[in-house]
Amino acid sequence: MNSSEKLPVIDCVVVTYNRLSLLKENLQALKQQTFIIHKIFVIDNCSTDGTREFLDSLNNDTQMEIIHLPENKGGAWGFHEGIKQAALSGCDYIWIMDDDTIPNDNALEELIKGGALSKHIGFVCSKVVWIDGSIHKMNKAGLIRPIQEISLPDIPSVYGIPCSNCTFVSVMFKTSVIFQVGLPIKEFFIWHDDIEYTSRITQAGYEGYYIENSVVVHKTAKNYAPHIEDTPQKDLWKFYYQARNTTFIARKSKPNKLIFYISILNKYRRYLRKINKRQDKECCEFIKKEIKRGCLDGLKFNPPIEYIQQNSDKESK
Known part of the structure; x- marks a missing residue:
């Protein structure tokens, strides 16, 4: 990014439910980003493990915006509410994730670089790995075949792979696109609200890119995809x-x-x-x-x- 250009205002949305230790780790990683986040919206889905009390202790932190939902209506409702509030706050981009997502220090900076790949960006998403560094089976982007890397002409190190959809584990939306296509469907409760929403964006004519240099760790108990034959x-x-x-x-x-x-x-x-x-x-x-x-x-x-x-x-x- 040219130093003379105005830096974009970026808000972050984190949805949390009863994972206090991971939430603390997530927030610490967000505050260590090489590109400073304007506001961090934490949507608490009526946690009962001390999360509410911890978040209330952050009231004097001007970077934090805490929203306690009156009941647990699922992750889809949390992302719907968080994206809505962030968009109405007037930011340029919205970066979202679950509370068990731990981004590398430069994850956001690399997403911002990837946002320059096209004038028709709808979203850019991160490379999601498990704790051992392997690709997380649950969070693979829908890469468009044949796979091709698109890079900036003057900066080949900034590149992305076109994709049609992705999960909500580290994806950044252009806020103006949200006003055009609407919000995620909160009634989904869980699962596939992210695929429906990111697909809706690309089907509306916007472009999505998988940014391999933006890396986050999804700290689930196991590296798994939801298969009904072996789910607990x-x-x-x-x-x-x-x-x-x-x-x-x-x-x-x-x-x-x-x-x-x-x-x-x-x-x-x-x-x-x-x-x-x-x-x-x-x-x-x-x-x-x-x-x-x-x-x-x-x-x-x-x-x-x-x-x-x-x-x-x-x-x-």
């Missing part, structure tokens, strides 16, 4: 939302109703095959019912997209 019993309830939300996305993307219904039947069959591979047979009937309920609910699930208007004083600047 305590997390199986989440697959209702996966089935419902992906059915909704497919319904919107497949105008031919016959093709859509055939695709949902095939998806249900694939679910059943995977469920039958589980070792704990006693829970198979439960999860089969939840998947069936999710697929059926997805046929009528029709959440609205909420749009917000840019403040008039920001528009006039």
Whole structure:
């Protein structure tokens, strides 16, 4: 970035729920960024582990904006609310992540460099690794094939790979795009709200780039992708939302109703095959019912997209 150019104002959104130690590590990493964040919006999904008290102790920190939600309505609701408040605050870009995301010190700086790759940027996303440095299986960007690196003509070291979607684990949006395409769908609760939203942005004609030089660590207990055949019993309830939300996305993307219904039947069959591979047979009937309920609910699930208007004083600047 040319030293004579005005530096962009960047706000960060972190959604947290009952992971106080990781949240503290996340906030420390954000404050150590080589590019200073203007505001850090922390959306607390009604935590019960001391997170609320810790966040309230930061009231005198002018960089922090704390929002306590009255109940846990899922990560999708938290990101919806955080992005909304950050966009209305008047920033130029919004960088978002979960509380178990630990960015390298230059992660934001590299995303900003990547934002210069095109005049039609919608979002730029980071390389997400696990604690051992391997690519995190849950957070792979939807790279556009054939894969090609796009670099700045005068700075070859600044490059990105075009992508059509990504997860919400370290992605930065151009705020003006949010006013155009609306907010993430809060009713998704969990799972696939990020894929729907970033896909909505690229389908609207904006570009997404995977920035390999921007690295964050996703500190999950294991490096995993959510596979129903080996997910612990305590997390199986989440697959209702996966089935419902992906059915909704497919319904919107497949105008031919016959093709859509055939695709949902095939998806249900694939679910059943995977469920039958589980070792704990006693829970198979439960999860089969939840998947069936999710697929059926997805046929009528029709959440609205909420749009917000840019403040008039920001528009006039």
